[in-house]
Amino acid sequence: MRRSMLFAVQVLILSSLPVQAGGICKSGEYFSDYNQRCEKSVLQIGAGDVIESQTIDQLKSRWPVTRLTLSKSPAYGEADKKIRSYEGVRLRDVLASLLPAGESIDNYVLAVTCLDGFDPVLKPAILNKLKTSEALIAYRQTGISVGPGVSKDGLWDLVSAPWGIVSPGPFYLVWSDPSGTYWEGWPFQIKSLRLIPTKKYNEMLAKIEPDPEFMKKNPKSAVESGYDQFRGKCIICHTLNGFGGKKARGDLMSIFKQLKQPGEAEALIDAMIKNPPDGMKDILDVKFSPADINHLAEYLRHMGQRAN
């Protein structure tokens, strides 16, 4: 195979590295753009319905600390020529640990959720790139310090997102080779990574997808937007129509079936997001616009009606 000259890559495995100074947060924390304060960096990882929270120290003690140097960082635009180094753990190592014994990654998808609401599902087309290139779940960039263009925690070069200039932390997935992986494979502000058998993922979609009349409209229907939100931000803990996470008891379908008064569903979601019960506190650092809440309500109301 011909090696790409453009994306010369250096991979180093390191046992320990000095902690970067200069940021306003303590080691193991990141600065949240949404809450405007330091938060603990916690990555949720899992396979199927089992999910566990990992701090950076836990990640470091479980998998080899690895550094990846990129001569091209596609999220920074065509004109950007800066060489960036990242420190993290290898996606390949993490997936190998998560994958049940004897199973092949070819039969799985990787559902990613992010603080900013970008929640891609990485299919085998991208995951197979791990066979020929390296991907790092980075928890910081190295060789930078606080200043213009750097996040307040001193851990990242700020990046341009559709809604403004943001920090890619707490976790950013970077690849040694952008071709075939960019942009879906480069989520930033990662909150969770979950392996789901492709078959189960497709069955789940069939159970929680809105009625066809709401799907693939231009512009997108509120119900479909809510469905996107729900898949990305809620399903990891909640069951709906028999599918999804098991962290919350009960099925949201039966709860929303009862909420028929105008505004009732919106009010419950708004209250849960702003003042979450134990077990849902994780949601506090996720970004929600008022429209997001309305869309979630439209979708869950629709699913509740289906239960009748």
Ligand code: HEC
């Ligand atoms: C980190 C896990 C987690 C996430 C993510 C999460 N929830 Fe929850 N949620 C919970 C837990 C735990 C409860 C408490 C109820 C329970 O124990 O069953 C709860 C309660 C609720 C309730 C009250 C109904 C009930 O079952 O008591 C609603 C409504 C709700 N969540 C909606 C949402 C929505 C909408 C999202 C996505 C925007 C979401 N949740 C994301 C864990 C989570």
